[in-house]
Each structure stands twice: as C-alpha cells, then as structure tokens.
Amino acid sequence: MGDSRITIELTADEALVLSHWLEKxxxxxxxxxxxxxxxxxxxxxxxxxxxxxxxxxxxxxxxRRLEAARQRLRPED
Incomplete structure (x- = not known):
C-alpha cells in the first residue's frame, strides 16, 4: 500500500461535525x-x-450551524 492515496467524501454536515469532534x-x-x-x-x-x-x-x-448539522445527521427514532 505504501504511498497509495485514499479519498473520503463527506457531506458539509459530516465534515463540520467531524471537524469539531476532531478539534476536541x-x-x-x-x-x-x-x-x-x-x-x-x-x-x-x-x-x-x-x-x-x-x-x-x-x-x-x-x-448554531454545528447544532443544526448534528440534528440533520442524527438518526430519527
């Protein structure tokens, strides 16, 4: 595998929520x-x-935007 590259695609909501979590x-x-x-x-x-x-x-x-993104990503019960 060495220097092979892998691409991961995220929605804007996923990127925002993941970025916040990674920062923490x-x-x-x-x-x-x-x-x-x-x-x-x-x-x-x-x-x-x-x-x-x-x-x-x-x-x-x-x-506000982070919370809205979280709400959209949470599964509905």
Whole structure:
C-alpha cells in the first residue's frame, strides 16, 4: 500500500461535525484516547484538511450551524 492515496467524501454536515469532534479530541491527551501513536498522524492530517476546506468553522454563528448539522445527521427514532 505504501504511498497509495485514499479519498473520503463527506457531506458539509459530516465534515463540520467531524471537524469539531476532531478539534476536541486533539485538545485532549491523545495518548489517553488513542493508544497507538501511529494513528495520531492520520488524525492530524484529517483535522488539518478539514480546517483548510471549512474556513467558516470560525464564523460567529458556528454553534448554531454545528447544532443544526448534528440534528440533520442524527438518526430519527
């Protein structure tokens, strides 16, 4: 596999929710949550990529948009 690339497609809602979660994860002690340091590099790469493609993450209405995205992604009971 080596240097093969894999593409993952996300909806805007999925990207926003995942980016927020990854940001929270990175602010913790990763070694307590992720027991294999080899996983840290892909976590940082995904988070960095999402930060680049979602500049609106730091918009003033972030909390409202994040909650709306979460609601749309949650399965209906």
């Amino acid at each position: 994860l990175q602010m913790t002690d990763l070694s307590r949550v992720v027991d294999d340091p080899a996983v840290w590099a892909p976590i940082h790469r995904i988070a960095g990529t999402l930060d680049k493609v979602l500049p609106e993450l730091f918009a003033p209405d972030d909390d």
